[in-house]
Amino acid sequence: MNLKELAASLGLSQTTVSRALNDYPEVSEATRQRVKEAARRNNYRPNTRAKSLATGRTMAIGHVIPVSTRHEIVNPIFADFIAGAGEVYARNNHDLLLSVVPDRDEEQAYRDLAAKGSVDGAIVHAPRPEDPRIALLSRLGLPFVVHGRAGVGDGSYSWVDVNNRRAFHRATEFLLDLGHRRIALINGQEAMDFARRRREGYETALAERGLRADPALMRSDEMTEFYGYRSARQMLEGPQPPTAFLVSSMITAIGVRRALGDMGLRLGRDVSVVIHDDELSYLRNGEDIPIFTATRSSVKQAGRICAEILLDIIRNPGRPPRHVLLEAELTVGESTGPAPGRP
Amino acid sequence: MNLKELAASLGLSQTTVSRALNDYPEVSEATRQRVKEAARRNNYRPNTRAKSLATGRTMAIGHVIPVSTRHEIVNPIFADFIAGAGEVYARNNHDLLLSVVPDRDEEQAYRDLAAKGSVDGAIVHAPRPEDPRIALLSRLGLPFVVHGRAGVGDGSYSWVDVNNRRAFHRATEFLLDLGHRRIALINGQEAMDFARRRREGYETALAERGLRADPALMRSDEMTEFYGYRSARQMLEGPQPPTAFLVSSMITAIGVRRALGDMGLRLGRDVSVVIHDDELSYLRNGEDIPIFTATRSSVKQAGRICAEILLDIIRNPGRPPRHVLLEAELTVGESTGPAPGRP
């Protein structure tokens, strides 16, 4: 059932029917009701393509999700982020267009999105320092919001980020207060902006107590379970093992926990672990009491906020960029305790 | 840059330019080259909306991903499934339209996809027995492929599924052969078709050895980490604890492992665990040697196959439905051993 047929069935013109449905004033209340009722009865939905061609707005948002060419990994936070964003899109009658691309083709993916005119805006995931996609999108004139930040020039575009620096600063202080001196950092890839910030928070906190980060206790890679396992084992079997770990993701921490188990070490007694928890829906950090002591910040919520902001930017072009910095509070769980050999 | 402008800049008509770009024969090789070169130079991409309006094909596939209203959970396998499918879409110049909806609105979401004419086909995720979406899509005439099956009438629609019944039959036999008699099943929600089949495989294997499944050893719920933890603890602390677990997902098994750790039990010695492994990219079951003994089947691969089949159905309507049943091989890892008190 299309507009023409609907109009014919009502004995009205397409114009009037279209206006009635879109709540334009120049149609009488009686006809509006009649039209809406008929539309409902026929389960009429205007054809998206035609509508967007006519209005010049696509009512769709693009998400480009990169797949690591090295390990063929898709970041597990995408599911939750997209669930959050998708919820907002649904509420605002927008579609979500997903492009899954090898990470080296990412730029072209955005270029295509803009050239093909298939979206009104885009979300930029997993920004790297000085990420070229940001300059590209600005140049293309496609509205966008970055989930994370990309180094300097933060003021010139809209972003939603967690205060990664402060979170890791705080977590490190917490471990230092417990008497830990050899604290390992199992971080995400340094190529990512968030990983750099987390490291800075960690290093600063150490420095403030007159300690220097030991390169032997720092790892940086894609945050898989095995990466956590391998890193923890290597460090714990080394000459000067750490007494505590700072781990950038729940999944990696699960690998760390496995390593501890295999080595007969007890989490929270022999070795402490603090994680950053993205609050993935299927990997909750415990129900009532947290399993891991964690700095937590909901990725789903970040998705919602990004989407809200992007829709707002599209509706109101020309406004100054918007920034949201989410604080990650530290919640104490059972994975941390005083450094061994300490009261 | 649109077609009109491109044509003008070349001194050709839109018709000729369009035909040159779409490799129609009625244009000379010389002009074709000239046109393609100019298109490349101007980074020209035909407007998707206009193109699909003209052709009647949207070049887009819809995925409706339900969010559990009970727990606000989005199934972690979606990320990998979509990565696989998205790869195929990209290769075939199709877009992926994602709708995130509360699971109770799922039907309406498909109805909307069809009415708004925004996709050429759809993937049905997580089918339940006698899933109403299948009848609905058939009625709407929207091509679709089901990831999984939905009970009877399997012949009438296309699907890609894992042989869940055989996988769990095999896994149960494996544990029985190791001497286990009290084998627990920590399954997905019984409302899902795959969970029902897995239970059947498990029960049949037990029955074939003259054993009856003990309801006290069977659980069914959303496959979270905590669900695994809670179920394992409850059963192990019960009067007649199991010596082995059959777990429907890696994530749930991580919870089971945590429970074992907390109780001071050793995985593979005190208690055996066999899992079904969907081979999620960020949660590999070990690198070289598998952590868990597992029946494994790649969800990403399933996504690829679903996508290939769907595109094929769209290209060649009227062909009989297609079915792919993937076998999940059993790989032995370190999580299983002989039943305690047995040589």
Next chain:
DNA sequence: TTGCCCGTCCAAAGCGCTTTGAAAACTTTT
């Protein structure tokens, strides 16, 4: 009654593309 305004409706153009039917420009055949 006339004139004007306002509320209500409509015909037609246009969004950027594909595709039909026909014309123009070459080639080949007679």
Next chain:
DNA sequence: AAAAGTTTTCAAAGCGCTTTGGACGGGCAA
């Protein structure tokens, strides 16, 4: 050289919608 065929190009219609510019008629003031 004309006729016939072939290749190459084009103008225009149409996809399903929105939106512009008008038309029509009823109500009100003059």
